[in-house]
Amino acid sequence: xxxxxxxxxxxxxxxxxxxxxxxxxxxxxxxxxxxxxxxxxxxxxxxxxxxxxxxxxxxxxxxxxxxxxxxxxxxxxxxxxxxxxxxxxxxxxxxxxxxxxxxxxxxxxxxxxxxxxxxxxxxxxxxxxxxxxxxxxxxxxxxxxxxxxxxxxxxxxxxxxxxxxxxxxxxxxxxxxxxxxxxxxxxxxxxxxxxxxxxxxxx
Amino acid sequence: xxxxxxxxxxxxxxxxxxxxxxxxxxxxxxxxxxxxxxxxxxxxxxxxxxxxxxxxxxxxxxxxxxxxxxxxxxxxxxxxxxxxxxxxxxxxxxxxxxxxxxxxxxxxxxxxxxxxxxxxxxxxxxxxxxxxxxxxxxxxxxxxxxxxxxxxxxxxxxxxxxxxxxxxxxxxxxxxxxxxxxxxxxxxxxxxxxxxxxxxxxxxxxxxxxxxxxxxxxxxxxxxxxxxxxxxxxxxxxxxxxxxxxxxxxxxxxxxxxxxxxxxxxxxxxxxxxxxxxxxxxxxxxxxxxxxxxxxxxxxxxxxxxxxxxxxxxxxxxxxxxxxxxxxxxxxxxxxxxxxxxxxxxxxxxxxxxxxxxxxxxxxxxxxxxxxxxxxxxxxxxxxxxxxxxxxxxxxxxxxxxxxxxxxxxxxxxxxxxxxxxxxxxxxxxxxxxxxxxxxxxxxxxxxxxxxxxxxxxxxxxxxxxxxxxxxx
Numbered sequence: 001x002x003x004x005x006x007x008x009x010x011x012x013x014x015x016x017x018x019x020x021x022x023x024x025x026x027x028x029x030x031x032x033x034x035x036x037x038x039x040x041x042x043x044x045x046x047x048x049x050x051x052x053x054x055x056x057x058x059x060x061x062x063x064x065x066x067x068x069x070x071x072x073x074x075x076x077x078x079x080x081x082x083x084x085x086x087x088x089x090x091x092x093x094x095x096x097x098x099x100x101x102x103x104x105x106x107x108x109x110x111x112x113x114x115x116x117x118x119x120x121x122x123x124x125x126x127x128x129x130x131x132x133x134x135x136x137x138x139x140x141x142x143x144x145x146x147x148x149x150x151x152x153x154x155x156x157x158x159x160x161x162x163x164x165x166x167x168x169x170x171x172x173x174x175x176x177x178x179x180x181x182x183x184x185x186x187x188x189x190x191x192x193x194x195x196x197x198x199x200x201x202x203x
Numbered sequence: 204x205x206x207x208x209x210x211x212x213x214x215x216x217x218x219x220x221x222x223x224x225x226x227x228x229x230x231x232x233x234x235x236x237x238x239x240x241x242x243x244x245x246x247x248x249x250x251x252x253x254x255x256x257x258x259x260x261x262x263x264x265x266x267x268x269x270x271x272x273x274x275x276x277x278x279x280x281x282x283x284x285x286x287x288x289x290x291x292x293x294x295x296x297x298x299x300x301x302x303x304x305x306x307x308x309x310x311x312x313x314x315x316x317x318x319x320x321x322x323x324x325x326x327x328x329x330x331x332x333x334x335x336x337x338x339x340x341x342x343x344x345x346x347x348x349x350x351x352x353x354x355x356x357x358x359x360x361x362x363x364x365x366x367x368x369x370x371x372x373x374x375x376x377x378x379x380x381x382x383x384x385x386x387x388x389x390x391x392x393x394x395x396x397x398x399x400x401x402x403x404x405x406x407x408x409x410x411x412x413x414x415x416x417x418x419x420x421x422x423x424x425x426x427x428x429x430x431x432x433x434x435x436x437x438x439x440x441x442x443x444x445x446x447x448x449x450x451x452x453x454x455x456x457x458x459x460x461x462x463x464x465x466x467x468x469x470x471x472x473x474x475x476x477x478x479x480x481x482x483x484x485x486x487x488x489x490x491x492x493x494x495x496x497x498x499x500x501x502x503x504x505x506x507x508x509x510x511x512x513x514x515x516x517x518x519x520x521x522x523x524x525x526x527x528x529x530x531x532x533x534x535x536x537x538x539x540x541x542x543x544x545x546x547x548x549x550x551x552x553x554x555x556x557x558x559x560x561x562x563x564x565x566x567x568x569x570x571x572x573x574x575x576x577x578x579x580x581x582x583x584x585x586x587x588x589x590x591x592x593x594x595x596x597x598x599x600x601x602x603x604x605x606x607x608x609x610x611x612x613x614x615x616x617x618x619x620x621x622x623x624x625x626x627x628x629x630x631x632x633x634x635x636x637x638x639x640x641x642x643x644x645x646x647x648x649x650x651x652x653x654x655x656x657x658x659x660x661x662x663x664x665x666x667x668x669x670x671x672x673x674x675x676x
Contacts, residue, residue, distance in 0.1 A: 005525070006518045007397055007497055011637040016618050020268060020282035022242040022289055024350075034639045064518060066398035069431065069497075070637060072333040073240065074349035095401055095433050096333060096347055103351035153365070155225045167253070170359045173220045173228055177256075177361060180219045180230050188233070188260055188321065191455050 001049060001058035001085075002123045008063060009070035010097060014079050027075055028082030054127050062119055063090040067108075068097025077104045087133050089140065089150075091116050102159050103166075107135060109150040118146070135160060206472035209438050210369050210404045213344040213469070217327050219361055226365040232326035233260055234356045235312050236299070238286040239267040239618070240331030244354035245293040256360045258298035262321055263290060266311045268618040269304045271581050271608035283619070297357075310584020310610040313337040313551040317421065318586050320450025324439040324466040329356055334551045334634065336427040339436035340420035341443055342469045344404070346433040368402050368478040370432065371471075373409040376485040381668040383561070384419030385553055385632065385651035387411065387483075388426040389491035389501050395481060397499040400432030403478065406471060407437050411485035417446040418557035425552045426634050429498040438470040490667050492538050493636045493649040495526035500636070502538065504654065504666045510534035529638055530646050531626065539664050541648070542574065544627040546659040547641075549581030549608075550615035553632035553652050556587055562656040563596040565670055571604035572662030578605040579621065581613040605659070617642050630658035 015033050035048045044051045061080065067090040068076060077100045080088070087107040101108040111119070122142065123129045132141050135157065141147040159166065170177075207215070214229070221227040234257075236244075241263070248255070255261060268283035278284040287304065294301035302309045308319060313334050316322040322338045328345035329335060331353040338345035348362070356362060374387055392399075405427050412423065420437045427435025437443075444463050447453050454462050489503035500523070502509070511523040511534065527534060532541070548554070548562055559582065571578045580600050582588040588610055591597060597607045614621040615633035623629050623645035632655050633640075636647035650658065657667045 004521075006522050007499075009497070009635075009637045011635065011640050015639055015643075016616050019239050019618060020280075020286050022285060023246070024243050034643055039643065066401065066431065069397055070333065070428075070635060072331060072347035072349055074243075074331075074351060077349075092398060092401065094398070094431060096349060096428075100349035100351065103349060166363060167251070167355050167358045170228055170355065170361055170363060173361075176220050176228070177230070177359065181360075184216075184230070186232050186260060188262075188452055189454075190451050191453065 001055040001060070002062040002120050003049060004064065004120060006064040007066045007069055010068055010073050010076035011070055013068075013076040014073060019073060019075060021075070024078050026082065027079035028084065031079035031083045057084065059084055059086045060131055060133070061085045061088045062116070062123060063088055064116070065091045065113070067093050069094035072096045072100075074100045074103070077101050077106055081106055089116065089119060102156055105160060105163065107133065107160055109133065109140060109152070111140070111148055111150050115148045122146070206475040208369055208371075208471040208475040208477060209342060209406050209436060209469060210344065210367070211475070213325060213327065214366060216325070217344075226363050228361045229327060229364050231260075231329050231356050231360055231362055233262065233316070233321055233328045234360070235316055235321075235328065235330035235335070236261065236263045236353060237267055237312050237330070237332065238265050238290040240350050241293065241353055242286060242289045243350050244331070244357060245289070245297070247351075247354045248357055253358045255297040255299060255357045258300075260360065261299045261357065262302070262316070263294050263299050264302040264309060264312050264315060265290060265304045266309070266610075267612045267616060269309075269611040270619050271611050271613050271621060274304055274609055280619070307585050307589070310582075310586065311551045311554065311612055313421075313425065314554065314583035314587065314610075317341065317417070318450070318584055320447060320453035323447065323453065323462070324443060325469050329362065333428045334425050336433065336435050337421050337425040337551055339424040339427065339434050340417060342436055342439035342466070344434055344436065347428065367404045367433070370400055370403040370405045371477040371480040372405055372407050373480065373482045374407070374411040374485050375409045375482060376411055377414070378411050378485045378488070379668075381490060381653065382485070382488050383651040383653065384415050384422040386488055386491045387485065388423045389493070389498065389649065390488045391483065392426065392430045392498050393491070393501040394483065395430050397429060397497050398431045400427065400430040403432050405430070405432045405435035406477070407435060409482075412437060413440065416557055417442060418555040421555065422552055426498065429634055439466050490651060490654050492654065492664055493647070494530065494532060494538065495523065496529055496636055496638050498634065498636060498649060500526055501649070504538050504664060506538055508532045508534055508536045508538070539666065542628065542663045543630045543648070543658045544576050545623060545629045546571075546575060546578040546655050547581070547614040547629055547631040547633065548652050548655050549579065549583070549613050550633035551583065551612070552615075552634040554581060554583030554587065556590060558632065558652040559587070559591050559596050560594070562652040563599040565653050565656045565667070566603040566605070566660060567599050569603055569660045571659045574662040575604075575659055576627070578659045579608060579614060580605050581608045581621070582610050584610045614641055616640065623647070630655045630664065
């Protein structure tokens with residue numbers, strides 16, 4: 001699905017009223033909410049690309065420069081994934097969003113601007129246009145013989161390929177964390193008692 | 204020894220584990236959490252049977268969805284209530300210190316960290332909130348993280364991070380009267396663009412930055428993320444140490460002196476290099492007003508709304524066209540001819556005492572224009588609110604026709620009842636003018652507190668330098 005707009009921010013992906021959820025599920029339904037639906041009644045906006053029947057079931061999101069800028073809300077990649085996108089292709093991403101994608105098994109592939117331009121052209125020209133993404137070899141190709149190579153750091157690639165639990169990975173270094181804490185004692189001592197009665201848990 | 208910049212020093216001091224070609228494990232000194240981005244992290248922790256490693260280094264506060272009035276009444280927003288309850292329960296179960304909405308120390312997470320002295324030079328600080336960059340004003344490495352990383356820090360007190368590039372932004376010269384920290388950072392973002400700092404940590408320096416108060420430095424660092432940089436920092440100096448002394452979590456007596464000696468080492472060494480350097484002259488910066496739908500779409504108050512054809516790049520043309528349509532603005536309109544419906548002075552960018560004092564002095568003895576539907580003052584914390592009331596600022600504001608509210612994120616993000624209605628236009632001291640940020644179809648113009656106050660009085664944007672600005676530091 002081609003989203004032809006630069007600097008798409010995470011406020012657009014998941015607006016503020018949906019940040020009150022307590023779980024990570026169900027954000028696909030409201031992904032790009034304000035662009036996707038008219039109010040009242042959540043009527044689909046026929047002019048927004050997500051509502052074009054030809055892009056139903058899309059699993060690759062084609063985007064422009066600085067995709068995912070702004071708020072750190074991980075609700076944005078939760079929405080991207082829940083909707084069914086497995087990969088994003090763009091010339092660049094905002095740092096926090098980029099990082100959050102890997103925590104959720106989404107590939108944010110980086111291609112050159114001219115290459116992304118070409119993919120926009122081909123997607124818009126040919127209904128049902130599809131791409132094959134080969135993560136181990138870092139290639140994106142179509143059935144007409146086009147092949148592009150995308151950048152990804154080796155450690156990032158490994159995370160996606162192996163689906164690693166990075167907390168467990170870090171906990172393998174528990175002795176080093178212990179040693180760091182011994183060498184750099186850090187405390188947060190409160191030197192005056194400030195309205196203790198107002199702490200809800202009495203600390 | 205190879206000279207190091209400030210970022211490199213703090214980084215090196217926090218490496219727990221590193222190996223070539225891989226991101227490092229770095230230690231996190233302070234972890235701040237709020238009701239919006241933490242419930243899923245605690246749930247994840249619980250489902251894996253993991254514990255919070257350092258509840259003593261973790262601080263929680265309710266800020267994003269809290270009401271800014273009638274706080275003693277029951278919470279009517281059911282979803283917000285569930286979030287508050289979840290945070291209270293999670294903190295009670297894990298021993299994390301919580302400033303709930305009834306605490307006298309409650310406030311916006313990035314306001315109370317520094318205010319209580321939880322934030323200290325040389326630390327690493329993270330929070331599930333992109334404006335964590337604010338804390339960099341103290342010479343800390345502070346940045347926003349996603350909820351999965353919140354869970355990671357809760358479990359390990361560490362993060363897996365690749366090293367960033369460094370960007371030195373030097374603002375030389377003296378700020379003209381009426382030009383504030385907010386104008387400096389908006390001018391910087393206008394220059395580098397909202398993706399200009401991507402992949403970088405910024406260190407701000409130069410005479411105009413050194414001359415800023417801590418409140419001003421926090422405003423600058425706060426909006427680093429709007430320039431694409433996850434973190435922005437200012438090396439600590441005497442201004443920093445004076446601010447720190449006596450705050451609740453700051454060491455006292457000899458321990459404080461020892462801390463200051465250590466903090467003094469937190470500066471970029473002579474001869475250290477940066478990946479990129481950008482210089483600006485403070486004298487050339489005027490009061491800034493955004494006209495579009497991201498913080499880089501900004502101009503001086505003496506300017507005009509641009510024409511899409513002013514831009515060479517086709518994507519920029521399209522973005523400008525779509526921004527003008529959304530904002531309901533015509534190309535070529537002088538900024539001072541844009542009328543304003545509502546005024547919001549608040550947010551983690553501009554709700555500190557300096558901001559409120561400057562705005563109050565400007566509106567004292569004047570009154571909000573009849574055409575203004577609402578003018579809100581939302582102090583960043585209850586501590587600031589209390590101090591402002593001691594100084595009589597609340598009366599100055601209310602007599603001028605402003606509403607004086609309780610502390611929280613409020614209309615910056617509109618997660619509580621403080622929402623900007625469709626097609627209405629705000630002069631807002633917050634940090635984001637994205638579509639729908641303050642409310643669906645709402646139109647946000649980002650400005651400094653004195654520019655917002657002046658717009659409230661005039662009913663449209665005005666050059667604050669036309670007001671008496673002798674006091675605007």
